[in-house]
Each structure stands twice: as C-alpha cells, then as structure tokens.
Amino acid sequence: MSKQRAAVIGVGQTKYASTRGDVSMAGLVREAAYRALEMAEKTWAEIDAVVIGKAPDFFEGVMMPEVYLAEALGCVGKPILRVHTAGSVGGSTACVATSLVQAGIHGTVLTLGFEKQSESNAMWALSLPSPFTTSINAGAGGYFSPIIRRYMAFSGAPELIGCMVALKDRQHALNNPYAHVRDKELTFDKVVESQMLWDPIRYSETCPSSDGACAMVLASEDVAEAHDGAVAWVHGTAMRSEANNYGGRNVVSPKASEDCAADVFAQAGITNPRKDIDAVEMYVPFSWYEPMWLESLGFAEVGEGWKMVESGATKFEGGDLPVNCSGGVLSSNPIGASGMIRFAEAALQVMGEAGDHQVDGAKKAFGHAYGGGAQYYAMWVVGSEKN
Amino acid sequence: MGYQQDPKVKPAGLSGEVSLPAALADVELVQAVRTPAAIDYIATPGASLSAYLRGMKQKKILGDVCPVTGQVFCPPRGVSPVSGQRTTEMVEVADQGYVESFNVTRLPIKSRPDLKPPYVSAWVVPDGSSTGSIALVAGIEPEEVRMGMRVKAVWKPDDELEESAANILHWEPTGEPDVVLEDLRVIGNPDGTAGGAQ
Numbered sequence: 301m302s303k304q305r306a307a308v309i310g311v312g313q314t315k316y317a318s319t320r321g322d323v324s325m326a327g328l329v330r331e332a333a334y335r336a337l338e339m340a341e342k343t344w345a346e347i348d349a350v351v352i353g354k355a356p357d358f359f360e361g362v363m364m365p366e367v368y369l370a371e372a373l374g375c376v377g378k379p380i381l382r383v384h385t386a387g388s389v390g391g392s393t394a395c396v397a398t399s400l401v402q403a404g405i406h407g408t409v410l411t412l413g414f415e416k417q418s419e420s421n422a423m424w425a426l427s428l429p430s431p432f433t434t435s436i437n438a439g440a441g442g443y444f445s446p447i448i449r450r451y452m453a454f455s456g457a458p459e460l461i462g463c464m465v466a467l468k469d470r471q472h473a474l475n476n477p478y479a480h481v482r483d484k485e486l487t488f489d490k491v492v493e494s495q496m497l498w499d500p501i502r503y504s505e506t507c508p509s510s511d512g513a514c515a516m517v518l519a520s521e522d523v524a525e526a527h528d529g530a531v532a533w534v535h536g537t538a539m540r541s542e543a544n545n546y547g548g549r550n551v552v553s554p555k556a557s558e559d560c561a562a563d564v565f566a567q568a569g570i571t572n573p574r575k576d577i578d579a580v581e582m583y584v585p586f587s588w589y590e591p592m593w594l595e596s597l598g599f600a601e602v603g604e605g606w607k608m609v610e611s612g613a614t615k616f617e618g619g620d621l622p623v624n625c626s627g628g629v630l631s632s633n634p635i636g637a638s639g640m641i642r643f644a645e646a647a648l649q650v651m652g653e654a655g656d657h658q659v660d661g662a663k664k665a666f667g668h669a670y671g672g673g674a675q676y677y678a679m680w681v682v683g684s685e686k687n
Numbered sequence: 688m689g690y691q692q693d694p695k696v697k698p699a700g701l702s703g704e705v706s707l708p709a710a711l712a713d714v715e716l717v718q719a720v721r722t723p724a725a726i727d728y729i730a731t732p733g734a735s736l737s738a739y740l741r742g743m744k745q746k747k748i749l750g751d752v753c754p755v756t757g758q759v760f761c762p763p764r765g766v767s768p769v770s771g772q773r774t775t776e777m778v779e780v781a782d783q784g785y786v787e788s789f790n791v792t793r794l795p796i797k798s799r800p801d802l803k804p805p806y807v808s809a810w811v812v813p814d815g816s817s818t819g820s821i822a823l824v825a826g827i828e829p830e831e832v833r834m835g836m837r838v839k840a841v842w843k844p845d846d847e848l849e850e851s852a853a854n855i856l857h858w859e860p861t862g863e864p865d866v867v868l869e870d871l872r873v874i875g876n877p878d879g880t881a882g883g884a885q
Contacts, residue, residue, distance in 0.1 A: 358726075434855075
C-alpha cells in the first residue's frame with residue numbers, strides 16, 4: 301500500500317484567549333484559515349476540501365457547527381467533513397486531512413480545529429451524569445489525578461516535578477505571541493503555592509480554558525514543490541484507540557499510546573526518538589503528563605521521564621529535546637484545536653517559521669495529541685526534507 | 688525569516704470593510720452566542736444493567752463475565768471491552784474491595800452539592816471483579832487514604848433501597864492490611880480471578 305507524499309505549506313493560528321469576544325465562531329475559524337491560506341499563498345478557490353475538528357457539540361451547545369461554518373471556510377459546494385475523537389481531535393483531524401492527500405484524492409486540503417470555550421463550559425460538559433450511575437467526578441482533572449498519583453508512586457519522582465513542567469511551559473509561552481497564558485511574573489514558588497484542585501494536581505499545573513482556532517494547508521508533492529515558501533513534509537501519521545477500563549490496563553502508559561508511537565516512528569524511519577527528533581509538541585494538559593508521555597513514547601526509559609524534566613533536557617533553552625516550545629496545552633487550550641496546534645507547531649519548527657521559539661536547525665519534529673480517558677491517540681512526524 | 692505575524696493584526700483578507708445588504712445595515716454584529724443546552728434522556732438500561740440495578744435493591748453487586756478472557760466487569764454493560772463479545776454470564780462480586788488509586792477533590796462540584804470538599808474519589812475494585820469504578824471513599828481523613836487500602840460498601844438503610852447504584856452511599860476502610868499492588872502502572876486484574884482478595 302503505497303502512499304503519496306503530503307506536506308504542510310501553510311499554518312494559521314488565532315490569538316488564544318479566555319474570551320475572543322471580538323469574533324463569532326465563524327469569525328474565529330476564518331481568521332485562522334485566512335492566515336494559513338496567506339502562508340500557503342493559496343486562495344479559497346484552490347482548496348479542494350475542508351476537514352474540521354472540534355470537541356463534542358455539547359461544549360458550546362451548537363449542533364453540527366461544521367455545517368454552518370462551511371461558508372466562513374470558503375467551502376460551499378466542496379467536501380467538508382468533521383472528525384470526532386475527544387481531546388485528540390485536532391491531531392486526528394490533521395491525520396484525516398493528510399490521508400486525503402496521501403490517497404491521491406485531493407491535491408490541496410484545508411484542515412482546521414477550533415473551540416470557543418467562552419461560549420461553553422468544558423469542565424461540566426465533561427462531567428455529565430450518565431444514566432444509572434452515581435456522579436462524583438469533577439472534570440478531567442478528577443479523572444487523571446489518580447493516574448498521576450500512580451505514576452508518582454511508580455517512578456519515585458520528586459513531588460515537585462509537575463511544578464517544574466508547569467513553569468517551563470509558561471516560560472516557553474512568553475516566546476509565543478499567540479499563547480493565551482503569558483505571565484511574566486510567574487515563579488516556581490507561585491506554581492507550588494497555587495491551590496490544590498484535584499490533589500495531587502495544582503491550579504497552576506492545569507491547562508486554561510481558551511478560545512481559538514488553528515488551521516493548516518496540506519498539499520500533494522506537486523503542489524508543495526511549486527510552493528515558494530517553507531514546507532514541512534509529513535513522514536508519518538498514526539492513530540490508535542483503546543477501552544478505558546479493563547483489568548490489567550496500563551493506565552500510566554496505555555498500550556494504544558505505545559503502539560501509536562511505534563507505528564509513527566517506524567513510518568518515519570526513526571529508531572532513536574530522543575536523538576532523531578529535534579522538537580516535540582506533546583499534549584500535556586496536566587503537567588505530570590510530560591514525564592509520563594516521555595516514557596510512553598520512547599523518549600525516556602520507563603520510570604525515568606522525570607529525570608529529563610529535572611535535568612532541563614526538555615527546555616527550549618539548553619535542552620537536547622525541547623518539549624512544547626510554543627507553551628503547549630498548559631498555556632493555550634482551545635480543546636478542539638489543541639491537538640492541531642501541536643501538529644502545526646511541529647510543522648512550523650521544521651519549516652524554520654516558529655519565530656522566537658524556533659529550535660535552531662530543527663530537521664524533524666513530533667506532534668502528539670490524546671483524548672478521552674487517555675484512549676485516543678494521534679501523532680505525526682514532520683521533516684524539513686522529504687522522507 | 689519568520690512567518691509569525693502579530694496575532695493582534697487581522698489577516699489582510701479580513702481587514703477590509705464588510706459590505707452588508709441594505710436590509711442588515713442597522714443589525715448588530717454577532718460576536719458571541721451562548722447556548723445553554725440540556726438533554727432529557729429516556730434511557731433503557733438493557734439486560735445486564737437491569738440485572739445489576741435489581742441486584743442493588745438486594746444489596747448484591749453483579750458483574751458481567753467476558754466469554755473470552757473471563758474478566759469480570761462491574762458495573763456491567765452487556766459487552767466485554769477487551770474481547771468485544773456480548774456477555775452472557777453474570778456473577779456476584781463482593782461489597783468489599785480495595786482502592787487502586789484516588790483523587791482528593793478540593794473544589795465543589797455542581798452535580799453533587801451534598802459533597803463538601805475535600806472529598807476522596809477513588810477507583811474501587813470489588814473482590815471478584817477485574818475492574819474498578821470511581822466511587823466515594825469516606826469515614827477517613829483524605830490524608831490517610833492509601834493505594835491498596837481495603838474498603839467496604841456502606842449501604843443505605845434497608846427501607847430506602849431502590850433499583851439504583853446510589854444505594855451505596857460510599858466506601859469506608861475495613862481496617863484490614865492493605866493489598867500489595869504489584870505493578871503501580873497497571874489497574875485491575877487481567878484474568879478472571881478475584882481482584883484484591885488476599
């Protein structure tokens with residue numbers, strides 16, 4: 301089964317903020333799409349299809365918003381399709397858009413993820429009572445806290461590793477003008493002293509609620525070669541899923557996560573991820589997920605991801621494997637876009653277009669998203685050269 | 688170098704004047720729409736969950752058995768998440784078990800105003816079940832809850848029992864020695880043997 305090459309030729313993001321009250325949902329997606337088209341030097345007429353993703357409709361209470369957003373995305377009369385995979389949706393949406401190019405179906409595809417959390421209530425939309433069960437959970441933090449507690453006990457990591465990740469990503473965000481949380485005054489002590497919400501998760505170790513959209517233009521080899529600007533070649537994409545509750549489930553490093561990483565690295569010909577990857581954009585909505593994913597994805601030995609955090613290996617400045625140079629999900633979280641931002645920021649790194657958070661000479665970058673009860677995974681590897 | 692634009696500057700294509708039909712000339716621009724949504728369910732529990740709910744009225748906890756692996760799932764859904772097969776056999780599991788891991792919630796939650804923070808939500812695996820579910824643990828200070836702690840169900844008074852999972856008010860410590868968790872990354876029991884009973 302041979303695939304055709306696909307590449308990113310345009311990336312567009314909105315400013316992420318708790319409330320983008322200056323634009324409607326349609327205005328929000330159009331802003332990101334326009335920026336992606338500008339970078340790709342394409343017009344609406346040159347887009348063959350649109351692939352869009354967001355969190356479940358219950359968030360904003362707008363049913364099937366992709367239908368009413370077709371005009372805002374210049375897509376009337378063209379194929380538009382929506383991808384649903386919980387929090388990983390931004391990543392899966394990019395994978396599906398890429399597959400349309402790789403399959404030779406379309407030459408130029410616009411893909412976009414968005415969320416308008418200010419018109420929504422994500423925490424409670426994620427804690428809807430199910431019929432016939434008792435409901436005591438308080439949002440995603442309540443779900444992930446016991447898993448993080450397990451990782452902390454398993455690895456013997458020092459108690460404040462999560463706070464180190466939180467401070468690092470917020471400091472990275474200061475280099476990204478699009479980031480939502482940009483707090484120059486934040487210190488390690490302030491992170492440590494912030495309120496415990498879902499013990500052991502502190503307020504400052506959790507992601508914000510953001511409005512925003514992120515878009516990419518994906519192109520076939522012919523279209524990408526004809527493009528004058530920077531290009532990020534897709535070296536591999538992978539998706540996996542698994543049930544969230546069965547006996548013997550490795551909750552710290554789910555099998556679907558390990559399988560997905562093995563697949564995408566094999567496609568990209570990567571045998572030593574830590575050495576071969578120059579920049580990582582990883583889905584870290586709660587700080588402790590950085591060391592957990594470093595292990596699960598093969599960047600660190602099992603039980604030792606926290607040592608990379610402690611040593612500064614994942615910092616933008618001085619780290620050998622910079623993680624979330626954009627500030628990550630901890631600094632901007634428009635849920636439906638959050639996965640696509642990881643993929644797009646990975647692309648910007650190998651395009652040399654990441655601005656003040658550019659990793660010098662980045663040749664290969666990794667984008668990652670997960671969702672549900674750590675059940676859905678989407679990943680890609682992009683490179684500055686063809687694979 | 689650097690495509691990164693000033694995010695406060697609108698893209699060129701959006702910076703022009705918007706021309707509206709005359710009929711819309713005086714209409715206020717829509718910039719946000721908040722749409723509170725509610726869904727009323729008419730839900731049918733199905734065979735497995737119906738049996739489970741009837742069992743709850745008798746203070747019995749029932750689980751499904753996976754026909755392929757023998758794993759016991761509680762509460763039951765009529766299907767095994769490991770094999771994808773329909774389940775046909777149900778077994779009773781104990782109203783005692785152990786805590787796999789836990790969360791201490793320190794903020795109030797809307798759906799349960801009766802719960803005063805801090806409170807402990809834990810994965811409780813009943814003896815005889817391969818998996819756990821999230822349950823309230825009380826009767827102990829949050830700081831004293833442990834992974835592997837043995838717990839038992841505290842039921843509503845007999846004359847208040849309904850066909851409802853809410854018959855279990857919470858779980859509380861039994862005072863027995865803790866269960867030793869062999870691999871801290873893994874939850875539940877992969878085979879059909881009784882979970883945590885030691």
